[in-house]
Amino acid sequence: MEMKLNDMRDSKRTWEPGLTRVPYWIYRDAGVYRNEQQRIFQGPTWNYLCLEAEIAEPGDYRTTFAGDTPVIVVRDEEGELQAFENRCAHRGALIALKDSGKAEDFTCVYHAWRYDLQGNLKGVAFEQGVNGKGGMPPDFCKEQHGPRKLRTATVGGLVFGSFDEDVPSIEEYLGDTIVEKIERVLSKPVEVLGRFKQTIPNNWKLYMENVKDSYHASLLHVFFTTFNLNRLSQKGGVIISETGAHHVSWSKVDHKPQSNSAYSAEKLRSDKEGYTLADPSMLDGVDEFGDGVTLQILSVFPGFVLAQIQNTLAIRQILPAGIDKTVLNWTYLGFTDDTPELRRMRLKQLNLTGSAGFISMEDGAVGGFVQRGIAGTDEELAILEMGGASIETQDNRTTEASVRGFWNAYRGYMEI
């Protein structure tokens, strides 16, 4: 009888080919979560680890994650970037216990097993025993034990890591256009202006879909729309990488008066007349990249976002922390050559972004609305038909093409 129940449950967990329907069980299933860790986060993808600027000198390290796997990323004595699991080969304890630091080597606190900056096991405490007694067997070979290593690669000062030895090069993985759009923003030395963490009550995929969903931006985020920062009727579009894995959504503010008719005709909540700021200096900005693009949201599969909103520059690292829990690590950036005026503009405009951001706070909550809304579903499906069924680059944003792109890449890695 129990077998039969299990069979019935499994039989419902099917997903027809295509990208315009997504079954809700994909956000709720423990087996799916485990497979994602193996096939995606530890598979042939690149995970964002940190900024090169955060580990500038030999011995500088940060602890981070690839999916839910703890990772140490460190600059070695030769200046090369190394990354390996933050897991002692002996009993599995965390090797490094701080967010960041400087080290000549790493020693696990539990039994003092020691690793060099490449992640090689170099020392086992009391390996020869004490007074001729105890110790490791003579055939114990330190070279055969150690935390798993990641390949590392950089683009625009961003450090990525992969557990897969056969992963394509970062340039091939991203494609020329995505690399170009990263380098458009990260064109010179950066400085970290702040780090903030946000924990959201939903599956990580709901957050990545939200990032790639250019359709929702001006509907959910009223602040955006009201101040003409982002209307779908503005010039803009989405760029989608070949497999759909990565995307860029961009727009330009047109300072000429704009027709409101598309919004008022739909009687949208986000269309508010006469909403003015008491202190509009928050929105003062400069065209620092010289192309008039005031918004560029760029995502890299599986869990990286680089966002430029006017003069705010922010990185998001999206980390699954359970089926219905996701951690966002925000890193706010400026450039080392910022003038005091530009720096002040960034600090003020940062009100737009982050967990308390005028235009991003809703994103922290809306995934939870879905996660709670789909409780009790099994066969039901989400609809992703806005703008058709394709995952092609297009010059409008009233489309879910880049969300479909996410699922195209996802289904490929998951073989689902």
Added chain:
Amino acid sequence: MTTVFTQERLGALNAMYARCIDNDQLEQWPDFFTEQCLYLITNADNHAAGMQAGMVYADTRAMLQDRVLAMRDANVYEDQRYRHIVGAPLVLEQDATLAVVETPFLVARIMRDGGTEVFATGRYLDRVVHEEDAALKFAERVVVCDSSNIDTLLVIPL
């Protein structure tokens, strides 16, 4: 020397501030600040590292009014309330016109479904001034949260 920055007055200032937020009288909240001011919400790690960015950064009272306006009319969030428990203000420095004060706080957040959790703990780093009408105001209130983590979102000011 007599001072306007007595423990009693600073305590009352913080009690009124907390009551204003917790009783949802946020339209009055900007009045606790001088016209040119600094209200910043950051965390202990950023503060210790001297990093300037905040989750909220306002350098005028008008920007605080905009926070309230956006919260009322623009931003979307589930119903929630705070309960501030504010500790004793400690005056670190003072002269005739300015006091540098540090005050610990704990804020519980009460959600629509009744869930009540500690949302934030930390310390207020204040520069308190007294204006001509003798009211005490914050020329600066830097909210240094102990934790770098925010659950879901931050909409009501701390």
